[in-house]
Amino acid sequence: MENVATISFSIPENGLIKVPGFLAYYDASDIFESKFYEIGEEKKNPDITNLFFLRETKSIILQPNILPIDMTGKDIEYYDYYKKEKYIIHRGDNYDCIGGKWQLMQVVGNPSAMCEFQSVVLENDKVVSWYVMDGNKRGKYGTGSACEENQGFVVWIGKNILPLNEKQVIEFFLKIDDEKGDWKEGIYIKIEDGKNVSLAHCKTLRTQYTIPPRNELVVQWEGFTMPEGQKDLFSWPQVDVWAVFFVDDHIVISKNGISNYKAIKCLNYDIGRDVNGKEYPIIVNDGANFWIEGKGQCLLGWKRMMYDKEGTLETKLVFPGYKLNNPKIAITEKNIFEGTSIEGKGYCGGYKKLGGIIQVGPIANIDWEKGAYGQVSLKAEQIDASGQNQYLSSVSYYTPVLKSFVLKDDRQRITSTATAPDAITGDITSIDISYSASESDLTFRDNSADVEMECTRNRQTYIDLLERQILYGKAEVNGTSLGYYIFNRLTLSDNEYKETRFRLEGDSIFGRLSEMNLSHLVYLEGYTHTDAMKKLCNLAGVDCDCSDDASLILTGEKEKYLFQSGTSVASAMEKIRKLSGWLLYPGRDGKIKYRPIGDTPAITFTKATDAVANVEYRSSDTIRTRMKILGKAGKDSYEFFKGDTLAGYILHRTKENQIGFDMVYEETDDSLSDWVQIQKRLEHLDRCLNKQSYSLSFTITDATDYLWLNLYDIFLWIDETNSIFNNKKFVIVHLSFSGNATQITAQITGKML
Structure with missing residues (x-):
């Protein structure tokens, strides 16, 4: 029986790009630190409204609103039945004023507000000490509430009159006490002479290295001097406005304007999860009470931190080179809390962005309609939803946090309308089809085909194929598929026997993926690694056959996986495969296969009885006694800060001593962004390199019944004369079929599992 080859031509589905696709990645600094704008009190970015950018964390939040509100205090008379005397406490809706003599005072200016005024300087020849307690069970009716989680405050202070040589000191407390009344957690701020600040962040931690473990109050102290800021902020005489709020793992304190701030990074904090399950730092937990302490005569007011209820930003115009089909904004890194949201829209057309005015001059010839831009809105639920209080209807106690987003236009593909040629069939005159992978870590290497057959159709058919x-x-x-190939080397030849032969040489679709670069930046976050692989295959216009798996590409909640424009599709796929340790290769059905390594043998070969020849047994030198993997931290944690170099090591000292010298493997990959990924990569390499590495190769002299065998198939090897290899499983890492019309042989190399 003659061996027959058939080449069935087809047109790949989704092989043509209809919309190229575009993605522009923005983090907060791209918007607020643009070289096109000067950010400050005097000159602001016209595309940004009611938003605040903290450069230390590259975070955007709603603008903290530091405008004053009216205080509500009044003297309330009480009777002490034990002492049988009356006494007076000055109380507001949520606070008590203790010490000195308090009254409300109207401050006229812009804005106008009712403030609390403590009028006494000296009492019995001593400077009067006073304090304000705002929080749980305080206020006129004892119904005051404590602050919510990570809730800051604003204090405006004026007319602090003290005797000569008495130092001006104001203290703020945002604290949670334990059951004994001692500090459990919170922040303490001491301000001397209106500028010298001492700040302490307190946190009770459970010790790990004491016997027995115990609770221990850990205090982080910081000291600094605050600049004056904008002195006429309220158009009031002699007033300072202090604001304290929290952004990510930083305490932010400002004086006389939010832009005049100092940000302190906290070393200890709890971890919370937002409505989407994303982690965020809890610097001060729910339930903290707010205190102010001072001396002498003083005018002051305060409130819990509020934020403008809505803020927006717009990106600069970008020019992708084509008019976007359906631009969208995707928010890639954020924290969303109850009652908050972040939304975005993409727009195409510079005419709309410029308000209908097309600029003139050197840039007048730009095709503005190919421009694109994005708009992002941060929103929070207003305090007064009824609208009765105009001010409280415009502010919120909450803010979302925006870190990054993308402006994208999804790539779209279509199938060619061309018709594929008819299949050709002929007796094989020569064939060589091979598949290979790396023995060390099973990375796919190559799959090529070289088929020559006798021509059975008229000569013009093959000339048309050449064209x-x-x-x-x-x-x-013989009816068994050996894979799909891109045949790009075609030969039509006549020999001395006047036979016409047609030869087709080509490579699998994987070769095309190595040459195909991503036309735009690709951002993946929160995908399973199988879905990420499907995404890349979709961009490349190839089908992907993946096993289902729930594990993430990246384990860190805030991590991002970024492939820059110009990265080859195959390289991007390999980065994902390297983290998972799975197999990635072209299947015989034309799809990209992505699956874990199998364990069940597809066939058993017995050396003594099967038609195998030229058997070779080998041990391979892949041993590495020392392995070092370097990554880069993708976020702050208790163990490292974002951007820190992460180094993981494995040392096999016994094996190294046995060999007599070290064998070192080093790898650097910034996409490995936490310890879990470093460990996963080390363990995978250790399995691949340091497991006793044995392989065998052999020839099947008549392989016509074995054409179904494929790369990465598992086989069981039986050779009772070799105890090392007998009854062991092997994975195929090299497979080739070669022959002619009368005989096909197979060469197989397997790596012991």
């Missing part, structure tokens, strides 16, 4: 230059089709031998 096409590149053909895509499935190669079959």
Whole structure:
């Protein structure tokens, strides 16, 4: 029986790009630190409204609103039945004023507000000490509430009159007490002479290295001097406005304007999860009470931190090179809390962005309609939803946090309308089809086909095929598929026997992926690694056959996986495969296969009885006694800060001593962004390199019944004369079929599992 080859040509589905696709990645600094704008009190970015940018964390939040509100205090008379005397406490809706003599005072200016005024300087020749307690069970009716989680405050202070040589000191407390009344956690701020600040962040931690473990109050102290800021902020005489709020893992304190701030990074904090399950730092937990302490005569007011209820930003115009089809904004890194949201829209057309005015001059010839931009809105639920209080209807106690977003236009593909040539069939005159992978870590290397057959159709048919230059089709031998190939080397030849032969040489679709670069930046976050692989395959216009798996590409909640424009699709896929340790290769059905390594043998070969020849047994030198993997931290944690170099090591000292010298493997990959990924990569390499590495190769002299075998198939090897290899499983890392019309042989190399 003659061996027959058939090449069935086809047109790949989704092989043509209809919309190229575009993605522009923005983090907060791209918007607020643009070289096109000067950010400050006097000159602001016209595309940003009611938003605040903290450069230390590269975070955007709603603008903290530091405008004053009216205080509500009044003297309330009480009777002490034990002492049988009356006494007076000055109380507001949520606070008590203790010490001195308090009264409300109207401050006229812009804005106008009712403030609390403590009028006494000296009492019994001593400077009067006073304090304000705002929080749980305080106020006129004892119904006051404590602050919510990570809730800051604003204090405006004026007319602090003290005797000569008495130092001006104001203290703020935002604290949670334990059951004994001692500090459990919170912040303490001491301000001397209106500028010298001492700040302490307190946190009770459970010790790990004491016997027995115990609770221990850990205090982080910081000291600094605050600049004056904008003195006429309220158009009031002699007033300072202090604001304290929290952004990520930083305490932010400002004086006389939010832009005049100092940000302190906290070393200890709890971890919370937002409505989407994303982690965020809890610097002060729910339930803290707010105190103010001072001396002498003083005018002051305060409130819990509020934020403008809505803020927006717009990106600069970008020019992708084509008019976007359906631009969208995707928020890639954020924290969303109850009652808050972040939304975005993409727009196409510079005419709309410029308000209908097309600029003139050197840039007048730009095709503005190909411009694109994005708009992002941060929103929070207003305090007064009824609208009765105009001010409280415009502010919120909450803010979302925006870190990054993308402006994207999804790539769209279509199938060619061309018709594929008819299949060709003929007796094989020569065939060589090979598949190979790395023995060390099973990375796919190559799959190529070289098929020559006798021509059975008229000569013009093959001339027409030559004219096409590149053909895509499935190669079959005796009805068994050996894979899909891009045939780009075609030969039509006549020999001395006047036979006409047609030869097709080509490579699998994987070769095209190595040459195909991503036309735009690709951002993946929160995908399973199988879904990420499907995403890349979709961009490349190839089908992907993946096993289902729930594990993430990246384990860190805030991590991002970024492939820069110009990265080859195959390289991007390999980065994902390297983290998972799975197999990635072209399947014989034309799809990209992505699956874990199997364990069940597809076939058993017995050396003594099966038609195998030229058996070689080998041990391979892949041992590495020392392995070092370097990554880069993707976020702050208790163990490292974002951007820190992460180094993981494995040392096999016994093996190294046995060999007599070290064998070192080093790898650097910034996409490995936490310890879990470093460990996963080390363990995978250790399995691949330091497991006793044995392999065998052999020839099947008549392989016509074995054409179904494929790369990465598992086989069981039986050789009772070799105890090392007998009854062991092997994975195929090299497979080739070669022959002619009368005989096909197979060469197989397997790596012991």
